[in-house]
Amino acid sequence: MPEKSYPMTAEGKEKLEAELKNLKLVKRPKVIKRIKIARSYGDLSENSEYDSAKDEQSHVEDRIDVVEQMLKYAHVVDADSVDPNEVSVGKKVTYTEVGEDDPETYTIVGSDESDPLNGKISNDSPIAQALLGKKKGQTVEITPPGGKFKVKINKVED
Structure with a gap:
């Protein structure tokens, strides 16, 4: 194994x-x-x-x-080797929840680097799992414990 x-x-x-x-x-x-x-x-x-x-x-x-x-x-993960508009580990993603105005920005990192209060979320988190591999402009459904919501990816940065 x-x-x-x-x-x-x-x-x-x-x-x-x-x-x-x-x-x-x-x-x-x-x-x-x-x-x-x-x-x-x-x-x-x-x-x-x-x-x-x-x-x-x-x-x-x-x-x-x-x-x-x-x-x-x-x-x-070499974020530079991934499409610049694609969400991956090491990239910063800004999204807005559908129906809301305030954008949220997180950097997706490995689980040991996770620090949500400082904008770093684990690649294992429900939010990151839903966003990984998606691209700028896409609308994505996120299913964390406690319900579902949709977000639109506004920006992806290295």
Whole structure:
């Protein structure tokens, strides 16, 4: 069974690489040091410092595994290789809901880069799924949880 591909922007991949480096070279050594110090306190059965450090170690190691997996199967999307009017990962799309006047603008990014409050939505989101592959001028039906609505794509930018 093939592994999942992780579409992302070049910027997103660079951020993941930096995060992995930080996890391995900064966070992991700090946690190991905390564990050593906590062990020196003696009885581990009632040592909350040790338990806390082991929990943190587990979180750090889990995140390292996830980031390594994502980088291993990363698919950096080159938005420049796609039709300039076509919505794809890495592009900014502006649309207006049919019957409304206020346009909305989002950049479609890989799931780990998602930051809706800053205008970056995951390629796995219902909105992005409906828009991907569509072109400027098209009207698209979006079906998020809670109902359907139609939008007209006004602009697609790199």
